[in-house]
Amino acid sequence: xxxxxxxxxxxxxxxxxxxxxxxxxxxxxxxxxxxxxxxxxxxxxxxxxxxxxxxxxxxxxxxxxxxxxxxxxxxxxxxxxxxxxxxxxxxxxxxxxxxxxxxxxxxxxxxxxxxxxxxxxxxxxxxxxxxxxxxxxxxxxxxxxxxxxxxxxxxxxxxxxxxxxxxxxxxxxxxxxxxxxxxxxxxxxxxxxxxxxxxxxxxxxxxxxxxxxxxxxxxxxxxxxxxxxxxxxxxxxxxxxxxxxxxxxxxxxxxxxxxxxxxxxxxxxxxxxx
Amino acid sequence: xxxxxxxxxxxxxxxxxxxxxxxxxxxxxxxxxxxxxxxxxxxxxxxxxxxxxxxxxxxxxxxxxxxxxxxxxxxxxxxxxxxxxxxxxxxxxxxxxxxxxxxxxxxxxxxxxxxxxxxxxxxxxxxxxxxxxxxxxxxxxxxxxxxxxxxxxxxxxxxxxxxxxxxxxxxxxxxxxxxxxxxxxxxxxxxxxxxxxxxxxxxxxxxxxxxxxxxxxxxxxxxxxxxxxxxxxxxxxxxxxxxxxxxxxxxxxxxxxxxxxxxxxxx
Numbered sequence: 387x388x389x390x391x392x393x394x395x396x397x398x399x400x401x402x403x404x405x406x407x408x409x410x411x412x413x414x415x416x417x418x419x420x421x422x423x424x425x426x427x428x429x430x431x432x433x434x435x436x437x438x439x440x441x442x443x444x445x446x447x448x449x450x451x452x453x454x455x456x457x458x459x460x461x462x463x464x465x466x467x468x469x470x471x472x473x474x475x476x477x478x479x480x481x482x483x484x485x486x487x488x489x490x491x492x493x494x495x496x497x498x499x500x501x502x503x504x505x506x507x508x509x510x511x512x513x514x515x516x517x518x519x520x521x522x523x524x525x526x527x528x529x530x531x532x533x534x535x536x537x538x539x540x541x542x543x544x545x546x547x548x549x550x551x552x553x554x555x556x557x558x559x560x561x562x563x564x565x566x567x568x569x570x571x572x573x574x575x576x577x578x579x580x581x582x583x584x585x586x587x588x589x590x591x592x593x594x595x596x597x598x599x600x601x602x603x604x605x606x607x608x609x610x611x612x613x614x615x616x617x618x619x620x621x622x623x624x625x626x627x628x629x630x631x632x633x634x635x636x637x638x639x640x641x642x643x644x645x646x647x648x649x650x651x652x653x654x655x656x657x658x659x660x
Numbered sequence: 661x662x663x664x665x666x667x668x669x670x671x672x673x674x675x676x677x678x679x680x681x682x683x684x685x686x687x688x689x690x691x692x693x694x695x696x697x698x699x700x701x702x703x704x705x706x707x708x709x710x711x712x713x714x715x716x717x718x719x720x721x722x723x724x725x726x727x728x729x730x731x732x733x734x735x736x737x738x739x740x741x742x743x744x745x746x747x748x749x750x751x752x753x754x755x756x757x758x759x760x761x762x763x764x765x766x767x768x769x770x771x772x773x774x775x776x777x778x779x780x781x782x783x784x785x786x787x788x789x790x791x792x793x794x795x796x797x798x799x800x801x802x803x804x805x806x807x808x809x810x811x812x813x814x815x816x817x818x819x820x821x822x823x824x825x826x827x828x829x830x831x832x833x834x835x836x837x838x839x840x841x842x843x844x845x846x847x848x849x850x851x852x853x854x855x856x857x858x859x860x861x862x863x864x865x866x867x868x869x870x871x872x873x874x875x876x877x878x879x880x881x882x883x884x885x886x887x888x889x890x891x892x893x894x895x896x897x898x899x900x901x902x903x904x905x906x907x908x909x910x911x912x913x914x915x916x917x918x919x920x921x922x923x924x925x926x927x
Contacts, residue, residue: 395749397753407800414782486912488865491882492901498889541685569666645770
């Protein structure tokens with residue numbers, strides 16, 4: 387019944403599209419990266435260039451700190467929401483997970499609403515008696531980018547953590563409590579290990595998204611030196627296609643490796659969340 | 661006694677943090693909606709509300725908005741075919757192979773959008789007619805959203821005992837196509853709907869790759885958004901955002917309702 391021939395027929399359309407518009411372009415990009423003045427050495431040279439290395443490191447630092455922060459917040463709130471029962475819990479859950487698919491550009495604009503020149507924070511500062519000259523404006527900096535990435539990372543991770551926390555065996559916690567464990571000990575020794583796969587999985591997705599995110603930085607613009615912005619300006623402003631290709635591939639490779647690592651650490655959990 | 665007090669305190673703290681997060685996510689959305697309806701942001705609510713800015717956005721950007729809806733619709737239709745066939749094919753493949761293929765098809769999600777866009781341009785950018793046509797964007801969107809459709813459908817396929825059903829159909833003389841259309845697909849209908857919603861929302865908001873794929877003749881909704889944010893007054897940007905929310909929020913709400921089991925997997 388399971389003829390191999392038919393299986394191939396079913397796989398063929400997707401494989402064709404994938405090969406033509408992903409594998410071939412990727413191979414082409416790899417070749418273009420070596421077409422610059424320094425040839426294949428370009429792939430090593432960018433790592434010795436201070437400017438590129440700097441932006442590589444700041445992108446890593448940003449993605450890393452956003453991931454850690456998101457995971458801490460979602461672990462606490464996700465577990466709390468899956469346990470608690472009160473009247474407006476469905477509303478709270480909906481609000482926390484709704485911005486799931488807001489694009490980066492929109493998130494950038496929302497950050498301007500919060501921390502821009504006429505944003506909530508600046509206006510609140512003035513209402514409290516601060517003078518207009520010293521208004522708190524954080525949108526157009528690394529802080530703004532951090533806030534934006536946090537904004538679009540929270541809903542995804544919250545969903546994953548809540549789904550996992552719902553499935554935890556409550557009897558284990560009960561048993562631990564009966565044996566005299568403090569609330570803190572229960573959280574550390576029972577709940578945390580239980581949601582660990584969800585944390586690793588959503589942490590990997592969060593990190594990967596933050597590494598490649600571009601829309602938010604593009605909206606907040608000015609001089610935020612994250613790697614996707616550097617790639618974009620190398621390509622459009624400097625017309626430096628080879629360097630843009632090299633940096634793109636490094637960025638892609640690193641992101642992909644993080645996902646693979648997380649996947650091997652948790653079995654298939656990341657695969658399911660990706 | 662002391663234990664109960666600590667745990668109540670912890671509960672309160674967690675509730676506080678959760679509410680604070682919800683405010684962080686919702687306040688800017690509400691503000692941007694209100695600003696889009698204000699006559700003048702600087703004067704605030706006192707100057708009154710109007711649809712003037714919304715009208716202005718529709719006049720100036722309706723082409724971009726319609727193009728995005730069109731591309732997202734086509735992306736969904738194409739991926740319903742590609743994704744379902746692919747998931748069905750993977751289901752029939754031996755486990756090791758299926759794992760490797762699945763891994764491969766998810767790669768576009770791990771690749772930063774800007775890298776994907778650049779790869780498309782260096783490969784097909786020289787084909788002038790294709791480069792400036794909306795199908796150039798469509799191809800990118802299909803590729804990037806295919807894994808989401810595949811995962812949604814495959815997860816549901818694997819959770820059911822479709823083998824048994826297929827075998828029964830086969831013994832009654834149904835061929836491979838007949839079994840796919842009449843046995844497998846009806847059992848995955850919800851997953852196909854959930855996958856479609858996800859693909860549509862992703863496509864209509866895609867910017868990272870589309871900024872490179874679009875041409876001056878083919879701006880999409882998010883490209884127009886970025887343009888409005890950068891060059892026009894804040895009320896226009898807000899009104900445009902408002903239009904985007906009107907398009908996308910019903911879809912997100914529908915996704916939450918469908919939610920249930922495959923929600924974590926569909927992401």
